[in-house]
Amino acid sequence: MNILVFVKATIDRNAPLDPDEIFPGDRDDKSDVMTNNYDKNAIEAALRIIEEKGEGKVTAVCLGSDMADKVVKEAIAMGCHGAIRIENSKAEVTHFFSVAKILAAAAKKIGEYDLLLFGMQSYDYGTATMAPMVSEFLDLPLACWVEKVAFTNGKVVVDKVIEGGIRKVEIQMPAVLSIASSGDFEEPRYTSVRRIMKASKTEVPVWEIADLGIEEKKPSVEFDDIEEPPARTEKCIVFDDGDANELVGELIGALKEKGLNLGAYK
Amino acid sequence: MGENMINTIIAISQDWIWEARREAYWPRSIELYGSQIGFLVYLCAAIAVIVLLVGLYRNMRVWFHGKYDQKEQTLFAFILTLIKRGFKNIFSRSFPKRLYYGFGAGILKRESMQRSSFIVHTMIMLGFIGSAIATISITIHEYIFHEELLVGPLYLLLNIGADLAGVLLFCGVIIAFFRRFFREKTYYERAGVEDLALLLLLFWISISGFFVEAARILYGLNHLPLTIEGTTFANLDFELTSFIGYPLALFLGLFIKNDNMIFTIHAFFYLSHLMCILTLAIILTFSKFFHVLAGVGNIVLTDVDKPKGQVRFSADGISKIEDFSFYQLLEASACMKCHFCHNYCPAQDSGEPLSPLKVIQDVKNWGKQKYGLTQSKKNETMLGEHSGLTQDVLWACVTCYACTNACPHLIGHVDMIVGMRASLIEEGDVPGTFTTMLESVYQYGNVWNQPKRERTNWLKEGKLPKIKKSESKLLWLPGDTLAYDPRNQKVARATYEIFSKSGLDYGTFGDSEKNDGNEMRRLGEEALFQMLAEDNIKMYQKRDVKRIVTSSPHAFNTIKNEYPEYGGEFDVVHITTFLLEMIEDGRITFNKDLNLEVTYHDPCYLGRYNDEYESPRKIIGKLPGVTFREMPNHGQFSYCCGGGGGNMFRETPEWVETRISEKRVLEAKETLDNSQHSNGYKKVLVTACPFCTSMLTDALKTQQLEEEIEVMDLVELVNAAMDNSPSSNEDST
Numbered sequence: 001m002n003i004l005v006f007v008k009a010t011i012d013r014n015a016p017l018d019p020d021e022i023f024p025g026d027r028d029d030k031s032d033v034m035t036n037n038y039d040k041n042a043i044e045a046a047l048r049i050i051e052e053k054g055e056g057k058v059t060a061v062c063l064g065s066d067m068a069d070k071v072v073k074e075a076i077a078m079g080c081h082g083a084i085r086i087e088n089s090k091a092e093v094t095h096f097f098s099v100a101k102i103l104a105a106a107a108k109k110i111g112e113y114d115l116l117l118f119g120m121q122s123y124d125y126g127t128a129t130m131a132p133m134v135s136e137f138l139d140l141p142l143a144c145w146v147e148k149v150a151f152t153n154g155k156v157v158v159d160k161v162i163e164g165g166i167r168k169v170e171i172q173m174p175a176v177l178s179i180a181s182s183g184d185f186e187e188p189r190y191t192s193v194r195r196i197m198k199a200s201k202t203e204v205p206v207w208e209i210a211d212l213g214i215e216e217k218k219p220s221v222e223f224d225d226i227e228e229p230p231a232r233t234e235k236c237i238v239f240d241d242g243d244a245n246e247l248v249g250e251l252i253g254a255l256k257e258k259g260l261n262l263g264a265y266k
Numbered sequence: 267m268g269e270n271m272i273n274t275i276i277a278i279s280q281d282w283i284w285e286a287r288r289e290a291y292w293p294r295s296i297e298l299y300g301s302q303i304g305f306l307v308y309l310c311a312a313i314a315v316i317v318l319l320v321g322l323y324r325n326m327r328v329w330f331h332g333k334y335d336q337k338e339q340t341l342f343a344f345i346l347t348l349i350k351r352g353f354k355n356i357f358s359r360s361f362p363k364r365l366y367y368g369f370g371a372g373i374l375k376r377e378s379m380q381r382s383s384f385i386v387h388t389m390i391m392l393g394f395i396g397s398a399i400a401t402i403s404i405t406i407h408e409y410i411f412h413e414e415l416l417v418g419p420l421y422l423l424l425n426i427g428a429d430l431a432g433v434l435l436f437c438g439v440i441i442a443f444f445r446r447f448f449r450e451k452t453y454y455e456r457a458g459v460e461d462l463a464l465l466l467l468l469f470w471i472s473i474s475g476f477f478v479e480a481a482r483i484l485y486g487l488n489h490l491p492l493t494i495e496g497t498t499f500a501n502l503d504f505e506l507t508s509f510i511g512y513p514l515a516l517f518l519g520l521f522i523k524n525d526n527m528i529f530t531i532h533a534f535f536y537l538s539h540l541m542c543i544l545t546l547a548i549i550l551t552f553s554k555f556f557h558v559l560a561g562v563g564n565i566v567l568t569d570v571d572k573p574k575g576q577v578r579f580s581a582d583g584i585s586k587i588e589d590f591s592f593y594q595l596l597e598a599s600a601c602m603k604c605h606f607c608h609n610y611c612p613a614q615d616s617g618e619p620l621s622p623l624k625v626i627q628d629v630k631n632w633g634k635q636k637y638g639l640t641q642s643k644k645n646e647t648m649l650g651e652h653s654g655l656t657q658d659v660l661w662a663c664v665t666c667y668a669c670t671n672a673c674p675h676l677i678g679h680v681d682m683i684v685g686m687r688a689s690l691i692e693e694g695d696v697p698g699t700f701t702t703m704l705e706s707v708y709q710y711g712n713v714w715n716q717p718k719r720e721r722t723n724w725l726k727e728g729k730l731p732k733i734k735k736s737e738s739k740l741l742w743l744p745g746d747t748l749a750y751d752p753r754n755q756k757v758a759r760a761t762y763e764i765f766s767k768s769g770l771d772y773g774t775f776g777d778s779e780k781n782d783g784n785e786m787r788r789l790g791e792e793a794l795f796q797m798l799a800e801d802n803i804k805m806y807q808k809r810d811v812k813r814i815v816t817s818s819p820h821a822f823n824t825i826k827n828e829y830p831e832y833g834g835e836f837d838v839v840h841i842t843t844f845l846l847e848m849i850e851d852g853r854i855t856f857n858k859d860l861n862l863e864v865t866y867h868d869p870c871y872l873g874r875y876n877d878e879y880e881s882p883r884k885i886i887g888k889l890p891g892v893t894f895r896e897m898p899n900h901g902q903f904s905y906c907c908g909g910g911g912g913n914m915f916r917e918t919p920e921w922v923e924t925r926i927s928e929k930r931v932l933e934a935k936e937t938l939d940n941s942q943h944s945n946g947y948k949k950v951l952v953t954a955c956p957f958c959t960s961m962l963t964d965a966l967k968t969q970q971l972e973e974e975i976e977v978m979d980l981v982e983l984v985n986a987a988m989d990n991s992p993s994s995n996e997d998s999t
Contacts (some may be wrong), residue, residue, distance in 0.1 A: 012709065014709075014710055014715075014716065014717035014718070015717075016717075016719065031709065034709065078694070079694075186698075187697075187698040187701065188701070189693075189694030189695070189696070189701075190691065190694045190695075190696035190700065190701040190704060190705075191694060191705075192691045192692050192694070192791060192793060192794075193708060193791060193793035193794040193797060194692065194792070194793040195692070196708075197793060
């Protein structure tokens with residue numbers, strides 16, 4: 001069984017925010033970059049499937065600049081058998097639609113695959129659209145937010161999260177799955193520093209977008225700008241000193257003063 | 267009259283002393299039982315010796331599948347290394363320590379009834395060794411020296427020694443029996459068939475020995491005058507030195523007159539004595555009795571000078587027998603199931619599946635299963651349900667060192683557990699909360715998953731001095747928990763205030779400080795520890811740090827005991843030691859009564875690991891208006907807060923009813939109950955470790971004791987007592 005896992009490099013949640021540097025490729029410090037944590041659930045799922053089957057190969061695919069090297073190598077350290085980075089220097093391709101096209105093309109180029117796994121969404125933008133788009137471009141069946149994976153007669157049976165429950169779906173392989181951060185794959189395995197060190201010595205092949213046979217030269221949608229919201233001037237007022245009944249009155253008075261619509265309450 | 271008596275006694279004793287001879291007729295009389303019995307006895311002896319050797323071989327086979335000192339060593343070269351090491355250890359300065367343990371004095375480590383345990387053990391041990399020496403020397407006397415060795419005074423000495431040993435053995439066994447099966451039922455609840463069998467064997471060996479002796483003397487008494495090896499004796503007064511055997515012979519003489527009866531009695535006791543000894547030899551290597559060999563081996567070979575605060579394990583982690591070192595497997599064999607470690611383990615006490623005793627026994631049994639007499643199952647992974655060494659067991663360890671501290675045989679439980687954790691880390695089988703914590707340390711250099719740049723946010727007013735600008739090059743390491751944990755940020759501020767008020771010249775690394783790595787190593791994440799240690803050492807050396815003060819005992823421990831392995835030798839002190847110095851120098855003066863009633867919880871990494879019990883207590887003694895009360899478990903027998911070894915970040919499993927920290931605060935509450943001071947005195951549980959502060963504060967909340975007790979760091983008390991800024995301002999202006 002060949003599994004492709006698509007991983008994304010995002011800005012570390014503890015890195016300082018800067019509207020001018022919202023893509024990993026914009027940053028200079030490697031410690032500002034981290035693996036999208038939902039993708040770790042996908043890697044965990046891929047590794048578990050392979051471990052259960054006893055045979056197969058997991059390949060991690062990542063679109064990113066050299067800052068994403070760390071992410072690719074972390075995937076290898078976690079246990080992926082191989083990895084491919086698609087060079088996206090200086091973040092020239094940023095829109096989801098173009099990214100999905102590139103990933104689909106990469107999957108086509110790799111050729112042999114039974115499952116394509118995605119994290120359920122990305123940590124930074126959280127659109128959760130990559131798996132559906134890639135499945136559309138490759139014309140493959142899709143299951144989103146998968147909590148559990150099993151196999152019967154060459155088909156994959158998944159438990160996917162729907163509102164208020166779980167839906168069991170049987171899908172023909174190859175298929176595209178996005179893995180939920182709950183259920184079986186909730187806790188991705190720990191990657192020891194020793195493994196990271198070992199993985200950092202491996203060579204990861206780098207593909208160019210141009211080699212993937214994508215027709216459009218320019219991305220269909222371009223990222224324009226991102227701005228920091230204006231700083232808030234309002235201050236938080238806490239009413240906690242005194243009798244509760246009086247405090248409620250004070251609170252309502254303050255809200256009315258601000259011109260808040262209190263609905264039926266007059 | 268008196269002179270006459272003395273002369274007589276001298277005359278008699280002179281006869282005794284120079285003429286005494288062992289009645290040599292007896293051993294030959296084994297032929298009287300018939301040659302078949304003689305043959306059978308030899309056969310049994312041969313079988314016992316073979317079984318003993320086979321058992322020994324089985325145990326040693328496991329040991330030699332452990333790691334040797336150097337990788338490329340051959341078996342033969344390693345045995346030479348062992349012999350060399352043994353001699354070197356014996357003739358080194360650690361000899362008294364080894365002798366102490368060899369004598370069983372490790373038993374004194376037990377807190378209650380330690381002396382009586384030690385006395386009973388010593389009685390049995392001396393009795394056993396004495397009897398063995400007596401038996402062996404008689405054998406040598408008969409078969410090698412043909413009755414010419416133990417003659418005169420030597421023989422009398424042997425008589426006295428043998429009977430003394432027999433009495434010691436007999437009394438020791440009887441006391442041990444009653445302690446195990448009647449008096450200390452709770453403590454020895456696990457004393458089972460094994461204990462009973464061993465005690466019965468030893469009991470019968472001592473009893474039958476006396477009867478054999480008595481039968482021999484009785485035969486002689488019945489055949490006076492007696493000729494032994496050409497000397498004729500009119501009486502056997504010299505046998506009075508067998509002070510048990512002789513009266514027993516006289517007593518038997520009342521009932522037994524004819525020789526055949528004596529032969530029968532002798533035959534019965536002689537053969538049963540022999541059979542008991544042979545049985546003991548047979549079960550020696552399969553029972554806890556094996557500690558007489560493996561334990562001594564371990565005491566001779568082990569490294570007693572290893573710093574307590576240093577964990578040692580194979581860097582690849584331990585997941586199979588081959589990953590243990592030779593010495594660790596020897597240690598496992600030396601375990602005699604005394605249950606000291608089991609009884610002191612706080613995790614075990616709180617209902618976790620971890621028992622240090624069971625871990626050691628599981629390792630031993632797994633080794634024996636994989637390496638039998640002939641078959642070997644190499645490289646079979648041992649962690650999991652099948653060996654009993656499950657993840658729940660291994661992660662439950664709080665590395666409090668109570669087990670190793672209590673072990674009379676110098677077994678390193680913590681090292682083994684941490685080693686096995688390392689292999690789980692390598693496999694990625696880690697509870698989720700640990701994963702978050704470890705990843706945070708790797709990514710941000712702190713355990714709290716917080717950004718680096720917020721490390722000094724705890725400081726609301728003032729400015730932290732930088733080590734670069736400090737002249738004294740005195741480095742203060744607040745540590746992650748003081749920096750990020752809201753409860754402990756108060757401690758950080760208190761420390762800062764003390765330092766500011768006393769005008770101390772010091773420096774910090776500010777935002778660029780990094781985790782010390784102590785917990786990483788205890789979790790088995792060796793590579794991460796190494797990375798942190800190397801980074802930190804480089805950083806300290808670059809700034810030419812002269813002295814380090816740490817707020818966390820964990821950092822103190824690892825910098826003191828483990829950084830030297832990576833080339834970082836620093837003068838490091840824990841904040842309590844440092845504050846005591848300042849108080850004694852007069853740089854800190856107290857001017858405010860605190861009106862507190864306090865008890866002190868010893869942090870494991872300060873107390874048990876680094877023997878710093880006194881400084882905090884001295885500081886408490888100097889605080890004005892503070893009454894101190896000691897908890898029942900204190901000093902080296904202190905309980906734990908449950909936060910060590912990374913367990914601060916572990917979710918409490920559902921099978922734990924009362925957590926370790928909760929047990930500790932309940933103990934503190936009991937200690938502080940019945941206050942001497944009716945009002946105005948607050949009750950405080952003082953500690954000196956950020957993890958302890960945090961864990962115990964949480965426990966107070968869950969036990970609803972917040973109204974009654976407060977948990978405070980010693981630093982906060984010191985700061986409060988030197989508060990009163992107006993007066994000090996007035997003094998200075």
